[in-house]
Amino acid sequence: MERYFIYLGVLLTVIILIPLYRVLRGPTLFDRMLGAGAFGTKTMVLVIVIGFIFDRIDMFIDITLAYAVLNFIGTIAVARYLAAMVKRSK
Amino acid sequence: MPVNFIVSNIIVSVGVFFLLVGSIGLIRLPDFYSRTHAVGKSDTLGIILVVLGLVVHEGLSLNSVKLVMIMVFVGLTGPTATHALAKAAFRFGLRPWFRSDSADGTHEGEDHVDSESVGHEDEMDGGLGLDVEACAGLLRGDPDGDDDDEEGGGPACPLKRKEP
Numbered sequence: 341m342e343r344y345f346i347y348l349g350v351l352l353t354v355i356i357l358i359p360l361y362r363v364l365r366g367p368t369l370f371d372r373m374l375g376a377g378a379f380g381t382k383t384m385v386l387v388i389v390i391g392f393i394f395d396r397i398d399m400f401i402d403i404t405l406a407y408a409v410l411n412f413i414g415t416i417a418v419a420r421y422l423a424a425m426v427k428r429s430k
Numbered sequence: 431m432p433v434n435f436i437v438s439n440i441i442v443s444v445g446v447f448f449l450l451v452g453s454i455g456l457i458r459l460p461d462f463y464s465r466t467h468a469v470g471k472s473d474t475l476g477i478i479l480v481v482l483g484l485v486v487h488e489g490l491s492l493n494s495v496k497l498v499m500i501m502v503f504v505g506l507t508g509p510t511a512t513h514a515l516a517k518a519a520f521r522f523g524l525r526p527w528f529r530s531d532s533a534d535g536t537h538e539g540e541d542h543v544d545s546e547s548v549g550h551e552d553e554m555d556g557g558l559g560l561d562v563e564a565c566a567g568l569l570r571g572d573p574d575g576d577d578d579d580e581e582g583g584g585p586a587c588p589l590k591r592k593e594p
Contacts, residue, residue, distance in 0.1 A: 344439070351446060358453035362465070370462050370519040377511055378456055378469045381504065382449060385480050388497070392484065401496045408503055415511040419518040426521045 345392045352389060356382045373418050380411035438487035445479030448472050461527030462519055470512035477504050 359382070362375035384404050391400025455468025481501045488494045 348442065348446070352449070355446070355449050355453050359456050362456050368462055368519075368524060370515060370522075370524060371465065373515055374462065374465055374469055374512070375456060377515070378452065378473055381469075381473055381477060381508060382453075384500070384504070385449070385477055388481065388484060388500075392487075397488070397493050401493060401500070404500060405496070405503070408500065408507065412507040412511055416514055419511070419514040423518040423521050426518075426523075 342393060345389055349386060349389045349393060352382065352386045356386060369422075373415065377411065377415045380407070380414075384408055384411070434486055434489070438483040441483030441486060442480050445476045445481075445483060448476030448479060450476075452476060462524060463516060463526050466512050466516045470509045474504060474508040477501075477508070 356379060359375040359378040363372050363379065366372040366375060384407055387400055387404045387407060388397075391397040391404075394400070449472075452468045452472035455472060456465050459465045459468060478501050481497050481504070485494045485497045485501075488497065
């Protein structure tokens with residue numbers, strides 16, 4: 341049972357590393373931000389799976405909720421900042 | 431092997447498949463607006479399915495209620511954040527990709543001139559995805575960008591500062 345979650349965590353880590361290509365290579369600023377957002381949302385799942393591996397799911401779920409809120413606020417903040425920059429320059 | 435473990439295994443596997451599809455789409459799709467589809471839809475569905483499988487594995491407890499809260503939160507916020515980013519990019523002046531742009535370099539015939547100019551603009555762009563004609567002064571290194579035809583019509587450069 342635990343071995344299943346360990347394999348799942350390794351697979352999720354490989355999947356999480358793929359958007360880093362877009363963060364590093366992305367042709368525009370928005371591509372980098374999109375890759376960072378995808379990285380964050382997938383990391384949430386990895387944190388839950390780590391909670392199942394360590395059998396401390398009650399603690400790791402709260403970490404996951406805080407991480408989800410921070411990831412959402414970060415993406416929204418960057419989007420609002422760029423939109424406000426355009427609006428001010430017009 | 432209990433039956434809920436098998437069911438959660440199947441649901442988690444389908445969710446991991448959708449996460450993998452979202453990651454590959456973020457790499458393979460041609461421009462920013464189509465990459466937002468991979469992040470906004472496929473990733474959200476994958477995360478919801480993986481967490482649903484973990485809820486089935488966990489059974490009925492306070493932890494599974496919190497996991498359902500995470501599912502609802504991700505279903506609300508994932509597409510919202512992607513939409514906000516895409517709207518900011520559209521306001522910023524990032525142009526969508528068309529087939530005539532032929533970004534992969536396999537252009538032939540009369541598409542040649544068009545893709546030549548697009549490649550030149552991308553080179554001049556500096557990786558920001560700006561409207562190149564409006565920002566020509568800035569991209570050439572002029573800090574004010576006031577060398578030519580800025581008071582006429584045409585789009586304003588989003589990075590150009592106006593005097594207060």
